[in-house]
Amino acid sequence: MKFPYGIANFEAVISEGYEYVDRTAFLPLLEDAGKQLLFLRPRRFGKSLLLSMLENYYDLNKASRFEEIFGKLAIGQNPTPLHNRYLVMKWDFSAVSPEGDANKITANLFDYLNGNIRKFSDDYKDLLPTPIIINTDNALASFQSLVAVVSQTPYKLYLLIDEYDNFANEIMVSQHYPSHDSRYAALLMGEGVLKSLFKNIKAAAAGQGVDRVFITGVAPIVMSDMSSGYNVATNIYLEERFNTLCGFTEGEISQFVQGVTQACQLPTPFADETLSLMRDFYNGYRFCPEPQQDGVYNPTLALYFLGHLQTGCAYPRRMLDSNLSMDRNKLSYIANLPGGDQLIMTALSQQGDIAIQELQDRFGVHDILQVKKDPDFMASLLYYFGVLTFRREANAFGESCLVVPNLVIRSLYAERLQALLVPQLDWHDHQAAVKSLLGHADIAPLCHLVESQYFPVFSKRDYRWLNELTIKAAFLTLLFEQATYIMDSEAEIGDGYADLTMLIRPDMRHFQQLQDILIEFKYVGLKELGMTAAELATPDQAALEALPPVASRLREGRERVLAYRDGLQSKYRQQLRLHSFVVCALGVERLVWWVV
Known part of the structure; x- marks a missing residue:
């Protein structure tokens, strides 16, 4: 079995024979959910692979390869009318360096966007009636030119944006910048470049060439700060039907474990023991407050474990993949807030509910850096970071309760609390x-x-x-x-x-x-x-x-x-x-x- 650890290229996963947990049956649901969607999940939860799947499914240039890529998957048996009907533009803001002052970050962003616009121009040059004008000093003008050229064709644009909140996440944990809040404000407040970019996307989606937008990220921070700059996205990240859009279910993990243990010629009880161990360390994420929702496994952690198991027919010595180590910084931020250490202590010990009236989804970087934090605020932020998740049942008052999802995340709490105390x-x-x-x-x-x-x-x-x-x-x-x-x-x-x-x-x-x-x-x-x-x-x-x-x-x-x-x-x-x-x-x- 070939496990696609760290691979976010959907075409490569399919064509090179990696194991793929089919999520294409969600495509009709996503189309029905709205034309501009915001989908949030913690880091390393498979969001980039999801966007790559969307890119391959909707890209007009991939139409001749539809059967090759999707023929054996659920959507291949019953495709929607929109498959391979779009010109697709994909941005990944995690590729844009947040280092330097606001001017430097703006320059980094413009260079990145212009590079992608050039690639788009090359990819679809046979379908575009006129050249796209690249403005090296202002990528927003380049994007406006792209939209104007696309509007002259019979096609529409599907815009995919990955890690849209990367700037906010990086700035929040980069304590070595004494003016990190002002840097971010320069990008997003007033006529900041990031806000202006999303205002352009909003305008283009109002009948000017952009038909669909799908945005992924970790938290709703940037959307809150943009306010009217981009207030048209439908938030689908708390919807019950999309709970398993990213992540693995218990049944899917069980199939992987059975395959590996059989290949290793290990006895049947070993498979049961392995599944129990993975459940303790990697399962437990519930992304919607509805009761009795089954938990899902962190896919990066699960693939890390399965890769080790297959290679040596033994468990990895360390159950925490080092790629998730950055979550320590976010716990440190919460721990140093007034009352944050008490929240972390409660979560670590699992003694008492972390009950919230409602998951907060309207807070920006100014709130995070300056405003006094209440327990609901801190707990909500930890939910978005993936170090708290919804408990299966509400409490006796009908309130949603948040818990630490599994042992590997609890180890981060223990480490952070020890360093704090x-x-x-x-x-x-x-x-x-x-x-x-x-x-x-x-x-x-x-x-x-x-x-x-x-x-x-x-x-x-x-x-x-x-x-x-x-x-x-x-x-x-x-x-x-x-x-x-x-x-x-x-x-x-x-x-x-x-x-x-x-x-x-x-x-x-x-x-x-x-x-x-x-x-x-x-x-x-x-x-x-x-x-x-x-x-x-x-x-x-x-x-x-x-x-x-x-x-x-x-x-x-x-x-x-x-x-x-x-x-x-x-x-x-x-x-x-x-x-x-x-x-x-x-x-x-x-x-x-x-x-x-």
Whole structure:
């Protein structure tokens, strides 16, 4: 099987025999949805391949190859009347450098647009009655000339724009530019060049040669800033019928896994184990708020995994593809906003809903850089970035809830929260404490590390409340390790939800030193204890355990752990090397723990 990892050329995918998950059945739906469409998805989710498919389907120059390219696909059996009826122009704004001041970016954009207009002129020279005039100083004039020439033909233009918001995304995370907001304003506000470009597109689509426009991006930021400059696009990214337009379904992933495991001559149980592992790490994206919507897999991550599996008949050591590492910058931006660290802590621990009244879709770069952010704003932005997604069910109030989609994204949260809270964490102490727990089932060094390095940070930060969520977040950031473990927070076991489970990855179980871990967290505040922070500093573990509120919490945690332990052994039929603990925090001063 040839997996098209990193390949966004639809013609190459088909002609060179790569595996293609057929999305051509969506073409009639897209045609019916409107003539100017905006479709948003996170980075690396297959948007460019989608646009390449549209380009091949509608391009008049590809008419003679329709059967070759589409004959074996769904649309090839029942094509729409519009196939191969357009002159197609495709722009990819990710190819335009955002470096430099506004004048430099404008020059980069003009050079890029003029290059594409020249290519368009060459591609369709036999169909154009007069030459397109290329204005090297003003690509907007070049585009106007193109539209004027096309309007003299019996054909219409289909304009495809990929990564339309690339400038906004780059500027937002490029903190090394002190005036990044003014650079962007110069491009988009007033008569900025980007706004002027879209005003030209809007005018051309009003009966002046452009018949259809399809725009992809990550967030609605640029559309909001353009306001009346381009207010004619139909937003289809939240529509239920387009939930799986990009991304893989469970059934499609299952077919790939079956094919690879058969080629590797691996036993049938291995295929089931592989699908379960991929589901934990890569599935879970739901792009519409309708209940019971099935999740989809991130296609780049899935193809990364499948390529490794096919090459070596083994799982990749690292489950996170480095091509998604830029998402760290976006989490950093949210984490440094007022209340952002609390939002990330809640999302990481999966304790409590991130409920929103409505997904926000009207905010621009000025809002992102300057305006005070409320939780709905921050959660909505994380949704667009692909690090939060809709939960399957609404909450008891009928509100939409957002969750972290899978373990590979949760690892980004853990990494970012650790860098935020304890940037000076000693690597050697950290690794030694983690190895003591995972290799020897000794949790004491990790608890001492939390007391000495995390608690001083927590006690100085302005949190509205402290409870076991705070403590769990500290342990999650220290322990999150995707190369060896499947980690779960609030895992459903029987009638309850375990605070933290760390189960050895199936391909790592042959390392006998590794141990499976189950931890339940408890919290007792200083007011309930009737003690001050200073009074908690000196008693030993035994004295702290004997305090009535602490003893009560430890016993309660032990009962839960025993129930979860039995449930885990029943859920995972293999023999677990399971070690269980109850950890109770006394304010953010001390920790006591029981081995269960």
